[in-house]
Amino acid sequence: MKKHLVLCLTLCPLALYAADISIHFIGLNDELTENVRAHLMQRKDDDAYSVRRRLVSAVKDGIKPFGYYRPRVKIDLVRADSGDVTSVNVIVDPGERIHLTEPHLNLQGPLTKETEFDLAVQQIPKAGSPLLHSDYEQFKGSVQALALELGYFDGKFSRHSLKVSPREGTAYWDLAYDSGKRYKFGKVSFQNSQIDEAYLRSLIPFKEGQPYDYNTYGDLSRKLTETNWFGSVVMSMQFDKARQDPERVLDVDVALTPRSENLVETGIGYATDIGPHGKLSWTRPWLNSKGHSLTAATDLSPEEQEFEFNYKIPSQSNPLSDYWALQSGYKYSTLNDTTSSSTAVSAARFQLLDSGWTRKISVDWLYDNFTQGSDSSNTQIIYPTLSFSRTRQKGGVLPTWGDTQRYAISVSNTAWGSDIDFVLLTAQQSWVRSLGPSHIFIGRWSAGWIESGSFDQVPPDLRFFVGGDLSIRGYDYESISPKNDKGELEGGSKMYTVSVEYQYNVTGNWWGAVFFDAGQSSHEFDFGDIKKGAGFGIRWLSPIGLVKLDLAKAVGDPTEDSWKIYFGLGGAL
Known part of the structure; x- marks a missing residue:
């Protein structure tokens, strides 16, 4: 029976959640437990893993994003009088939490002078804060989203890593980012419109040469839709052409479908x-x-x-x-x-x-x-x-x-x-x-x-x-x-x-x-x-x-x- 149980848990990790065998994580709060269970559910069938190694790996991977890099894990199988395993107790001592030191940042380009960018930088955790992987990923994501919103389409991280020293209990962010030039609005072309173009051009909410802004770009689509003249409004930007232009002027194409006449x-x-x-x-x-x-x-x-x-x-x-x-x-x-x-x-x-x-x-x-x-x-x-x-x-x-x-x-x-x-x-x-x-x-x-x-x-x-x-x-x-x-x-x-x-x-x-x-x-x-x-x-x-x-x-x-x-x-x- 024991050999059968180990084989089943090794090949079928989801069986750990079956009604007759339950897993209890001891020593972890609800947030850590939930993440550990999520990692356990994601494990693929692999004969190389024993049930114990599978559980230990899930615990380590599940609590690492919260700054716990050196846990101690003990696994106890609880058996009935018949010798059958009825539950598994996973006893975890997460150990000392990793804390951040000063980040290593090299942020360049005109985007770094924008107010919204300053607000993002202010959200970087201070030295001494506990390590959270989500903070690091969120900052990178916010910079990339802001770059797209304001038209810094060439922006990229040339260096991005999270340096962790478990022995010293410290970590730091190592980031290098260059936003490149901000793109500008260029000419707007309308295709397949049944309405005189002069009426459409009066709806354009930007001027040629004006810095790109996602909300302003979206306003054009919204206004064209609100006229009730068109069944569909499809907008696209000529990125290939703009990247060949040193001034990064971005032309806009608007494909229109006339609305039904009745x-x-x-x-x-x-x-x-x-x-x-x-x-x-x-x-x-x-x-x-x-x-x-x-x-x-x-x-x-x-x-x-x-x-x-x-x-x-x-x-x-x-x-x-x-x-x-x-x-x-x-x-x-x-x-x-x-x-x-x-x-x-x-x-x-x-x-x-x-x-x-x-x-x-x-x-x-x-x-x-x-x-x-x-x-x-x-x-x-x-x-x-x-x-x-x-x-x-x-x-x-x-x-x-x-x-x-x-x-x-x-x-x-x-x-x-x-x-x-x-x-x-x-x-x-x-x-x-x-x-x-x-x-x-x-x-x-x-x-x-x-x-x-x-x-x-x-x-x-x-x-x-x-x-x-x-x-x-x-x-x-x-x-x-x-x-x-x-x-x-x-x-x-x-x-x-x-x-x-x-x-x-x-x-x-x-x-x-x-x-x-x-x-x-x-x-x-x-x-x-x-x-x-x-x-x-x-x-x-x-x-x-x-x-x-x-x-x-x-x-x-x-x-x-x-x-x-x-x-x-x-x-x-």
């Missing part, structure tokens, strides 16, 4: 605010060589049916952040106490400013045949609008930091053909902050004010209604506003809402949430009758985005005593 998207969903709804959209991502695009979309639900056309005209100087949008649409709504049939046309220019804000200047024409409560009217209005908006965030689908802001003013006047005069002001802001990886705090507020001497002719879409998922949870969607003598909603001329929410990471992609909302829609800024709601919910980071489920109840309102359920997709910003 894109159709369909969707069916359910939102607690408006119930079931279906969507259908048709997009021409590019209509001509100027990059114009067209989208037609419809969104249908039992209480709202909407059709919209959007024609986009990008500027040649900056197609992504400076463009015109021509829109037209029709909407029919029977929500709450509203019956509205409206047609709208607008022309707007969007510009991303250097400050990070997006400025929108638009002129809208709206004709609405509506009944709102006891108000009925056929109203035509023409109103220019100026708005500024900005969104900043970190953290992806579930932001851990960020804010979004939007401020707008619209003006209507009979002097230019409107049926009524008004001034409309709106403002809204949301912010997200986190405390550690498990705590997220969300705040939100909004306010609006429309001043008009003919409020009974103001279309419902320009009046203020609050309540629902994005304003005051605990109430139905847009169910809060002034009411007429019959108890019908008329919409307010003034509005404000505030909300606070706390989210906690329960486990993995699941978060819990508690929240409190408050606000009002009225004809005066009346703080004596504030509507309030509170509740709790869950958040799930799903493959399709953030899924939200909330349960809320009105606070201090005897007319609203039932719990409301809200289900939706999307984050706080």
Whole structure:
């Protein structure tokens, strides 16, 4: 039996992990034990190894990366009364740990003057620190990665070794590195583009002769993709040519594949605010060589049916952040106490400013045949609008930091053909902050004010209604506003809402949430009758985005005593 056991362990080292024979490492911490086991599992079948030599070798190789070079190993086979081996005890005295002396470094080239390189050098362990092979490999890897990121493609280590003296218990790094010249951006060539090259060149985020930077290089691909003109963007650099150039000028080739001329998207969903709804959209991502695009979309639900056309005209100087949008649409709504049939046309220019804000200047024409409560009217209005908006965030689908802001003013006047005069002001802001990886705090507020001497002719879409998922949870969607003598909603001329929410990471992609909302829609800024709601919910980071489920109840309102359920997709910003 003994000969059979030794033969089996020699030829089949994985049998050491079988249910009937276990290995116990004594004298090693969890980190060392885990690495030793990993080395043992990697051993190949080799008749030259006995089971004892195999274990001793695994121990030595497993603890050496942590600075233990002179261990003492004892192996005991634990047997049952029958004489069969039931377990193996590997008793290890790792010995004294190797410590580092001053490194021998010869680092040359312009890369060594970069701030990022200085930060990497500062991470080199000081003399007297315990030896860790991972520190040595990590430093070399960080230098090589930094060289690739900043364009030092000729950089190399002419000497790299870790000198260890087990008898003296010391070690030192011996490295010689020369970064060589930094490469520069050269000419950019576009192939197979259906869009005029002038539009593409305005997207290039670098100039010829500018030092290479990986992030800047990647920005070109990102911007080309964001235009929605191309199905694929493949970039390559002419290294062979650049290495023959003393100035190391690196030309870039961009191979483009035009996107399909027609894109159709369909969707069916359910939102607690408006119930079931279906969507259908048709997009021409590019209509001509100027990059114009067209989208037609419809969104249908039992209480709202909407059709919209959007024609986009990008500027040649900056197609992504400076463009015109021509829109037209029709909407029919029977929500709450509203019956509205409206047609709208607008022309707007969007510009991303250097400050990070997006400025929108638009002129809208709206004709609405509506009944709102006891108000009925056929109203035509023409109103220019100026708005500024900005969104900043970190953290992806579930932001851990960020804010979004939007401020707008619209003006209507009979002097230019409107049926009524008004001034409309709106403002809204949301912010997200986190405390550690498990705590997220969300705040939100909004306010609006429309001043008009003919409020009974103001279309419902320009009046203020609050309540629902994005304003005051605990109430139905847009169910809060002034009411007429019959108890019908008329919409307010003034509005404000505030909300606070706390989210906690329960486990993995699941978060819990508690929240409190408050606000009002009225004809005066009346703080004596504030509507309030509170509740709790869950958040799930799903493959399709953030899924939200909330349960809320009105606070201090005897007319609203039932719990409301809200289900939706999307984050706080």
